[in-house]
Amino acid sequence: MLTNKPREVYPADLSLDTTAPKPIPVTNPRSRILRWVLTSGLIALVLAALFADTLTSGVGKAFLLQRFQTFVTIFLGIFIEAAPFLLAGSLVSGLIEVFLDQSLLERYLPKRALPAALAGAMLGMIFPVCECGVVPVARRLYEKGLPSSVGVAFLLAAPVVNPIVIASTYAAFGWGPMLWGRVIFSFLVATVIGLVFHLAKSQDILQPRVHIGHAHHQHEPTVKLGLSARLHQALNTAGDDFLDVARYLIMGSLLAATMQTLVPQNLLLAIGRGPIMSVLAMQVLAFVLSVCSTVDAFLALAFSGIFTTGSILTFLTFGPMVDIKSSLMFLGVFQRRVVFYLIVLPLLLTMLIGIFWNLNVGI
Amino acid sequence: MQTTKIQNAVKALLLIGLGLFFYSRLVNGTLFFYINQRFVGFTLVAVFGLILVGLSYRYERHEPTDDHDHNHEHHEHDHRLSWGSALLIALPIVLGIFVSPQPLGASALTNREINSGLNPLNTLGIARAASEKSSTEKNIMDWWKTFRTSPTANTELIGQKVDVIGFVYHEPNFGKDHFMVARFVVSCCVADASALGLAVQWPTTASLKDDQWVEIKGTWVGGQLAQWQFPVLAAQSVTPVEVPNQPYLYP
Numbered sequence: 001m002l003t004n005k006p007r008e009v010y011p012a013d014l015s016l017d018t019t020a021p022k023p024i025p026v027t028n029p030r031s032r033i034l035r036w037v038l039t040s041g042l043i044a045l046v047l048a049a050l051f052a053d054t055l056t057s058g059v060g061k062a063f064l065l066q067r068f069q070t071f072v073t074i075f076l077g078i079f080i081e082a083a084p085f086l087l088a089g090s091l092v093s094g095l096i097e098v099f100l101d102q103s104l105l106e107r108y109l110p111k112r113a114l115p116a117a118l119a120g121a122m123l124g125m126i127f128p129v130c131e132c133g134v135v136p137v138a139r140r141l142y143e144k145g146l147p148s149s150v151g152v153a154f155l156l157a158a159p160v161v162n163p164i165v166i167a168s169t170y171a172a173f174g175w176g177p178m179l180w181g182r183v184i185f186s187f188l189v190a191t192v193i194g195l196v197f198h199l200a201k202s203q204d205i206l207q208p209r210v211h212i213g214h215a216h217h218q219h220e221p222t223v224k225l226g227l228s229a230r231l232h233q234a235l236n237t238a239g240d241d242f243l244d245v246a247r248y249l250i251m252g253s254l255l256a257a258t259m260q261t262l263v264p265q266n267l268l269l270a271i272g273r274g275p276i277m278s279v280l281a282m283q284v285l286a287f288v289l290s291v292c293s294t295v296d297a298f299l300a301l302a303f304s305g306i307f308t309t310g311s312i313l314t315f316l317t318f319g320p321m322v323d324i325k326s327s328l329m330f331l332g333v334f335q336r337r338v339v340f341y342l343i344v345l346p347l348l349l350t351m352l353i354g355i356f357w358n359l360n361v362g363i
Numbered sequence: 364m365q366t367t368k369i370q371n372a373v374k375a376l377l378l379i380g381l382g383l384f385f386y387s388r389l390v391n392g393t394l395f396f397y398i399n400q401r402f403v404g405f406t407l408v409a410v411f412g413l414i415l416v417g418l419s420y421r422y423e424r425h426e427p428t429d430d431h432d433h434n435h436e437h438h439e440h441d442h443r444l445s446w447g448s449a450l451l452i453a454l455p456i457v458l459g460i461f462v463s464p465q466p467l468g469a470s471a472l473t474n475r476e477i478n479s480g481l482n483p484l485n486t487l488g489i490a491r492a493a494s495e496k497s498s499t500e501k502n503i504m505d506w507w508k509t510f511r512t513s514p515t516a517n518t519e520l521i522g523q524k525v526d527v528i529g530f531v532y533h534e535p536n537f538g539k540d541h542f543m544v545a546r547f548v549v550s551c552c553v554a555d556a557s558a559l560g561l562a563v564q565w566p567t568t569a570s571l572k573d574d575q576w577v578e579i580k581g582t583w584v585g586g587q588l589a590q591w592q593f594p595v596l597a598a599q600s601v602t603p604v605e606v607p608n609q610p611y612l613y614p
Contacts, residue, residue, distance in 0.1 A: 069470065077552040080385065084402075239417065
């Protein structure tokens with residue numbers, strides 16, 4: 001908890017930056033070329049990494065192909081596993097866009113710092129989504145004028161503090177410290193980080209392409225439209241959101257699959273023995289594996305015999321907030337330095353919790 | 364308007380394409396190469412969802428109201444999809460078409476350690492009671508659980524009959540007479556796969572190729588390989604078989 005105090009000055013830093021360049025139109029050819037170059041560069045890098053490793057070890061072409069095959073299988077595995085959840089989130093986002101009145105948010109959401117962050121962390125109980133689905137929903141809520149702190153707390157807490165994930169954690173671990181520890185610590189960490197962003201203005205932390213108050217334009221015509229037309233519009237919005245976030249999901253899956261093809265996993269597990277190292281090892285593992293939060297409890301169960309309790313708890317709280325694919329997806333909502341904080345703050349906080357648990361509660 | 368039409372067509376194509384891609388994997392059974400059986404329902408729902416959402420673009424331009432057209436254009440402007448993005452989203456389909464589907468195999472073991480019975484470095488710590496199955500019905504994971512729950516497995520199991528299938532993996536530490544028969548265990552999707560293997564004694568090991576799926580019949584004998592002591596499966600027959608419908612085991 002100590003590490004948070006100095007961080008709270010951060011939003012003040014942000015507000016200095018209101019002169020930052022305003023939205024570059026998406027159609028700008030230069031930005032498109034840049035994106036192209038980055039994308040193909042990423043793919044080239046992935047391929048190069050795959051090839052370099054095998055070429056230097058001097059093994060034949062067949063082996064190289066096998067390894068590429070493994071890469072493709074893991075990539076498609078992550079993508080196919082995540083796609084239904086991303087689609088579900090996009091559909092919720094579409095329905096929010098069409099049916100949720102902006103004034104409703106303004107009326108019912110608390111204004112003061114702590115209640116607002118707490119409310120954000122609880123929103124997951126209303127919108128049960130995992131870490132893929134939460135991204136389009138959070139973005140849509142921001143467009144409806146959700147305050148920064150509420151959105152951040154929602155984004156970080158919702159993948160754990162929701163009925164589906166609580167049920168799956170219960171199925172894996174039953175009643176016990178794993179279940180309530182996971183829920184309570186995720187809730188706490190999300191609230192604290194939400195508070196950190198309390199003073200930040202939405203437009204200072206969000207990507208220029210997320211249009212705050214966007215809903216104003218849509219509000220009037222939407223009301224006039226009939227139910228079927230509104231549903232139709234919701235589907236269209238869902239499609240746009242799915243495609244938009246899918247890009248980040250795919251890049252994240254590519255990265256995760258590359259890491260999985262190249263990084264020796266059991267080396268990591270072998271290093272991670274002691275009360276402190278085990279927590280770090282499980283964090284790296286959670287980051288690299290990028291497994292959906294609705295199912296990661298079963299995976300954690302598999303580790304529970306060999307790893308310290310604190311490290312499993314860290315795996316269960318940190319993994320849903322941050323992993324390779326979700327950090328990539330954050331880039332679709334937040335500016336880059338905000339994404340940096342959204343990775344580092346949960347990392348440090350859950351690390352502290354895990355180590356504290358191991359040293360004071362028991363291994 | 365022309366570009367909006369193209370945009371909509373591309374978006375619809377991508378969404379429906381992804382839906383059909385998932386559907387094709389579902390129908391030919393190769394979906395099991397990627398995810399745990401118990402999540403197949405989600406994929407089926409996604410197929411319907413993606414096609415439904417994709418089709419919704421088709422009717423958009425038949426909405427004639429001025430109001431809608433106005434806000435529609437505003438909307439499009441925000442969500443324009445560049446060609447690069449479209450290609451990126453098509454990547455799973457492209458890779459799916461050009462790289463023939465294959466379950467994880469021996470090459471995935473180059474950066475994962477295989478769990479062989481009493482090897483202390485295992486990633487699957489569930490020591491549930493060994494199942495009630497008779498010895499020839501046990502698969503690799505069942506045997507492996509038996510090892511975990513019984514510390515004296517090495518002596519207890521000797522003489523029991525075994526009938527398992529798995530893929531061949533030549534463990535570098537093994538000599539010419541031994542190989543591993545392995546399966547991957549998948550909790551969610553292949554991203555979390557961990558391998559389980561049994562040591563097999565077979566004189567013509569060299570003639571077997573990595574990744575060849577085999578059915579092995581034999582009995583347990585006590586054994587010591589490399590530095591570990593653990594049961595070794597003395598094979599009476601090693602028969603090549605097709606890749607099973609569900610190549611992975613689910614814990």
